[in-house]
Amino acid sequence: MTLMELMISVGIATMFVLGVIILTQFTLNQGLFAIANYTDLNAKSRQTLDRLSRDIRSSSQVTAFATNSISLTNLDGTGFSYTWDGSNQLVRTYAGSSTTMLTNCDYLCFNIYQRNPSNNFIFYTATNIAQAKLVDVSWHCSRQYLGAKLNTESVQTARIVIRN
Amino acid sequence: MLKMGRRAFTLIEVMIAVVITAIIFSAMHYGILTGFMLVASAREQLRGNQICLSRMEGIRLCNWDTQLFSNNIVPTTFTDYYYPVGLGYASNGVAYYGTVQFANVNLSPSPSYAANMRLVTVTVTWTNLGAGAQTVHTESMQSMVGHYGVQSYVYTH
Numbered sequence: 001m002t003l004m005e006l007m008i009s010v011g012i013a014t015m016f017v018l019g020v021i022i023l024t025q026f027t028l029n030q031g032l033f034a035i036a037n038y039t040d041l042n043a044k045s046r047q048t049l050d051r052l053s054r055d056i057r058s059s060s061q062v063t064a065f066a067t068n069s070i071s072l073t074n075l076d077g078t079g080f081s082y083t084w085d086g087s088n089q090l091v092r093t094y095a096g097s098s099t100t101m102l103t104n105c106d107y108l109c110f111n112i113y114q115r116n117p118s119n120n121f122i123f124y125t126a127t128n129i130a131q132a133k134l135v136d137v138s139w140h141c142s143r144q145y146l147g148a149k150l151n152t153e154s155v156q157t158a159r160i161v162i163r164n
Numbered sequence: 165m166l167k168m169g170r171r172a173f174t175l176i177e178v179m180i181a182v183v184i185t186a187i188i189f190s191a192m193h194y195g196i197l198t199g200f201m202l203v204a205s206a207r208e209q210l211r212g213n214q215i216c217l218s219r220m221e222g223i224r225l226c227n228w229d230t231q232l233f234s235n236n237i238v239p240t241t242f243t244d245y246y247y248p249v250g251l252g253y254a255s256n257g258v259a260y261y262g263t264v265q266f267a268n269v270n271l272s273p274s275p276s277y278a279a280n281m282r283l284v285t286v287t288v289t290w291t292n293l294g295a296g297a298q299t300v301h302t303e304s305m306q307s308m309v310g311h312y313g314v315q316s317y318v319y320t321h
Contacts, residue, residue, distance in 0.1 A: 023189060023192075023193065027196055031199065031200070032196075035199055035200070035203055038207075039203075042207075042210075107251070109251075115225050116226075117222060117237055118237070119236045120236070120237075121219070121237065121239060121242070123222065123225075133225060134221070134222070138251055155211075155251075157251075158214060158218060158221075159217075159218040159221045159222060160221060161221045161222075161225055163224070
């Protein structure tokens with residue numbers, strides 16, 4: 001084997017190995033893990049949104065509000081609340097017991113609005129909890145893999161009407 | 165000194181091996197890309213569903229006599245985006261074009277209170293982004309609204 005043949009062989013082998021490494025990185029890093037992460041986050045977010053919607057719809061009034069926390073009462077007088085810790089968890093408290101609904105939640109914001117909309121379907125912000133009839137909530141959850149968030153973000157947003 | 169015979173692959177063998185390897189990697193790559201496209205499509209459809217639901221929830225609060233059928237209060241067309249406006253995203257993403265339609269209810273037999281009900285249809289249409297084929301998607305949601313509302317919504321915890 002001549003030196004030239006050796007160099008060409010090494011060059012081709014290097015390109016092939018680099019291709020395999022890049023493809024593997026792409027497959028694992030941005031592919032399977034990202035899809036698996038997103039699927040898991042999205043499933044938990046959907047489950048939380050279903051529970052949150054059901055709770056708020058069946059409630060009668062807001063008793064405490066902050067952008068990271070909301071407390072409501074039901075028609076039977078029982079109360080419940082949802083609180084985001086500001087960096088990670090959303091916790092639902094009902095009848096003294098707490099349940100972690102979301103983890104890896106890096107943004108969450110509650111807003112409350114009055115009953116009547118104005119032009120162009122815009123709702124007035126409630127200036128006190130007695131005016132609250134519509135609850136708006138948005139959050140996103142994400143996970144990192146090898147230091148990057150990539151395609152692992154789940155965004156949820158909803159407007160929920162207090163129906164009682 | 166005995167010279168040992170050297171055995172090697174022929175050029176044809178190497179070329180066949182390279183082609184087979186290329187087909188395997190291409191198939192894997194295509195599979196991954198298809199997975200991405202499916203996830204992206206599911207996310208866009210989920211957002212479309214959120215937009216429909218958000219609009220439908222707001223409609224429940226409108227006054228029957230003065231707001232519900234006012235085009236100023238409840239516009240029959242609207243636009244929303246994949247990334248909710250106001251959450252600090254750098255771009256809006258996919259644009260969703262929506263319509264809101266009210267229709268008389270068509271129940272059989274027709275109840276006496278049929279005139280106090282309407283069938284609301286919220287529809288959003290969007291075209292997917294990304295490298296795949298640009299396809300127009302549609303998501304629709306229907307619900308009835310009543311002039312005098314409904315009984316209390318109670319869910320037993």
